[in-house]
Amino acid sequence: MATLPRKAPGKDVAALAFERVSCAFAGKTPGERYTAVSDTSLSVAPGEFVSVVGPTGCGKSTLLNVAAGLLAPSSGRALVDGAPLEGINSRAGYMFQADALMPWRNAIDNVTAGLEFRGIPRGAAAAQAREWLARVGLVGFESRYPHQLSGGMRKRVALAQMLILDPEILLMDEPFSALDVQTRQLMENELLELWSANRKSVLFITHDLEEAIALSDRVVVLSAGPATHPIGEFHIDLPRPRDVAEIRLSPRFVELHEAIWRVLKDEVLKGYAQARH
Amino acid sequence: MRRPDTDARPGRGRLALWHAAILAVLFAVWYGLTTPGIVDEAYANKIAFFFGRPLQVVKVVITWFTSGKIYPHLAITLWETLLAFAVGSALGLVIGLWLALSPTASAVAEPYITAMNAMPRVILAPIFAVWFGLGVLSKVALGVTLVFFIVFFNVYQGIKEVSPVVLANAQMLGASRRQLLRAIYLPSATSWVFSSLHTSVGMAFVGAVVGEYLGSAKGVGYLILQAEGVFDINTVIAGIVVLTIFALVLDFIVTKIEARLLVWRPRAAQTEPM
Numbered sequence: 001m002a003t004l005p006r007k008a009p010g011k012d013v014a015a016l017a018f019e020r021v022s023c024a025f026a027g028k029t030p031g032e033r034y035t036a037v038s039d040t041s042l043s044v045a046p047g048e049f050v051s052v053v054g055p056t057g058c059g060k061s062t063l064l065n066v067a068a069g070l071l072a073p074s075s076g077r078a079l080v081d082g083a084p085l086e087g088i089n090s091r092a093g094y095m096f097q098a099d100a101l102m103p104w105r106n107a108i109d110n111v112t113a114g115l116e117f118r119g120i121p122r123g124a125a126a127a128q129a130r131e132w133l134a135r136v137g138l139v140g141f142e143s144r145y146p147h148q149l150s151g152g153m154r155k156r157v158a159l160a161q162m163l164i165l166d167p168e169i170l171l172m173d174e175p176f177s178a179l180d181v182q183t184r185q186l187m188e189n190e191l192l193e194l195w196s197a198n199r200k201s202v203l204f205i206t207h208d209l210e211e212a213i214a215l216s217d218r219v220v221v222l223s224a225g226p227a228t229h230p231i232g233e234f235h236i237d238l239p240r241p242r243d244v245a246e247i248r249l250s251p252r253f254v255e256l257h258e259a260i261w262r263v264l265k266d267e268v269l270k271g272y273a274q275a276r277h
Numbered sequence: 278m279r280r281p282d283t284d285a286r287p288g289r290g291r292l293a294l295w296h297a298a299i300l301a302v303l304f305a306v307w308y309g310l311t312t313p314g315i316v317d318e319a320y321a322n323k324i325a326f327f328f329g330r331p332l333q334v335v336k337v338v339i340t341w342f343t344s345g346k347i348y349p350h351l352a353i354t355l356w357e358t359l360l361a362f363a364v365g366s367a368l369g370l371v372i373g374l375w376l377a378l379s380p381t382a383s384a385v386a387e388p389y390i391t392a393m394n395a396m397p398r399v400i401l402a403p404i405f406a407v408w409f410g411l412g413v414l415s416k417v418a419l420g421v422t423l424v425f426f427i428v429f430f431n432v433y434q435g436i437k438e439v440s441p442v443v444l445a446n447a448q449m450l451g452a453s454r455r456q457l458l459r460a461i462y463l464p465s466a467t468s469w470v471f472s473s474l475h476t477s478v479g480m481a482f483v484g485a486v487v488g489e490y491l492g493s494a495k496g497v498g499y500l501i502l503q504a505e506g507v508f509d510i511n512t513v514i515a516g517i518v519v520l521t522i523f524a525l526v527l528d529f530i531v532t533k534i535e536a537r538l539l540v541w542r543p544r545a546a547q548t549e550p551m
Contacts, residue, residue, distance in 0.1 A: 068445075068449060070445055070448065070449070088448055088449065088451075089449075090451065092449070093449065094445070094446065094449040096442050096445070096446060098440075098442045099442070100440075100442045100443055100445070100446035101443070101446075102443055102447070102460070102461065102464070103443075103541055103542075103543075104464040104465075104468065104541045105541070106541070113447065113450050113452075113460065114450035114451055116460075117447075117450055117451040117452045117453070117456050117460075118451055145540065145541040146541075147541070147542070147543030161446075161450065162450075165450065165451070
């Protein structure tokens with residue numbers, strides 16, 4: 001929402017930062033503790049697109065929930081524009097891996113939800129929502145309920161629902177993992193287009209290395225769980241604007257992929273071995 | 278859950294034919310067994326004493342409607358049903374919401390809720406008659422005790438099963454606790470209430486009729502009670518027939534309302550009209 005006062009962050013202040021964040025959960029038996037994330041420090045500069053890759057079940061989503069303020073870390077803290085985060089992160093928009101639309105609201109009422117919570121009059125909110133639905137390519141689908149939309153369309157609605165509030169930080173938790181490859185590449189290109197029009201800070205979680213490289217300015221590799229922490233960081237110096245399908249064929253992409261995969265591979269194998277036990 | 282079938286369903290006509298045929302056979306057997314001449318007269322009269330005679334029953338029903346004698350009784354029963362349904366649902370919704378959202382209150386109330394639900398509530402009818410008299414109120418009270426628990430448990434379950442992702446998403450979109458209640462919990466709970474609508478309307482109806490039967494001065498249950506007192510089995514069965522038709526009509530209305538209110542519910546293999 002454009003009405004919220006915005007601090008102009010200095011160049012060196014990260015839009016989002018984790019300071020030695022650890023998250024432990026109670027285990028299955030009393031007294032047992034499971035450390036999902038351990039001593040993780042990570043930052044996202046204003047306007048930067050950062051992807052976090054790691055093997056399945058390594059606590060990537062835990063990290064994102066901390067950034068969203070949905071989960072308080074066991075130790076350490078999250079900073080937003082340099083200020084410690086308390087409660088829900090109101091500067092962030094969150095796109096979930098699972099379907100998060102309200103099934104009893106049609107597309108347009110789902111998109112207006114955030115504006116409605118902020119007390120914006122119905123008419124104005126609906127006008128904005130129509131614009132956003134058009135921007136994500138859903139003209140004519142305003143009155144469809146989520147179950148009447150395809151997986152890709154539901155993701156578009158979720159994207160519009162998040163972006164209509166104009167958040168400074170986008171938190172995305174494997175948002176396209178449930179989509180087929182073609183729809184996925186379309187969505188990735190659309191995301192890049194929307195992002196480059198109005199550069200927001202993005203923390204993008206994925207297990208798909210190619211997706212991470214194609215989208216990001218920086219890729220962070222996490223270790224296999226438990227006690228996940230970053231073990232590698234790569235700057236992606238591919239030129240923008242990018243087409244996610246074409247960029248995969250460029251030599252530099254292949255080079256980066258090889259370099260990151262060398263680090264990621266061992267962790268994936270570790271994660272796989274653990275999952276089998 | 279039952280679903281209203283779409284008009285295009287193939288074999289619909291044949292299905293109706295089957296329904297009619299079964300009904301016709303039942304009537305024929307009933308008529309045959311109670312008519313002297315088809316069966317030995319002594320047997321026919323005995324069977325008729327216990328089961329009534331179909332033509333007599335139809336005659337009673339027709340006289341009720343043509344003379345208008347039935348309308349005030351039907352109106353009373355309907356009124357009791359509606360009141361019991363409305364009050365029971367409202368109480369179930371409010372208390373279900375409250376207990377589901379407040380762990381302490383739910384922990385305190387839990388044994389009482391379980392006990393009250395386990396109790397055969399029809400047994401309360403004499404007490405309600407003492408408290409509220411023989412009029413409408415005592416029947417409504419009985420219906421409320423029946424409806425309340427159905428709605429209550431459905432709302433409670435509905436709140437507990439709100440998708441955590443949908444909830445987290447609404448929080449991220451900036452919903453306050455109050456707004457979460459309005460935008461997430463209530464719609465989710467009401468959808469569960471609607472899915473129990475058939476049962477709860479049926480229960481409200483049961484409460485009304487049983488209440489009337491146990492002591493009243495009006496209503497279809499009262500008509501049945503009176504006829505039973507003089508062994509007028511034809512009138513008793515006529516009352517049962519009217520109640521059954523009435524229940525079917527209520528069920529039909531509920532199905533229509535449900536289809537309208539739950540449009541957002543996914544249905545298996547739904548196609549779009551072109």
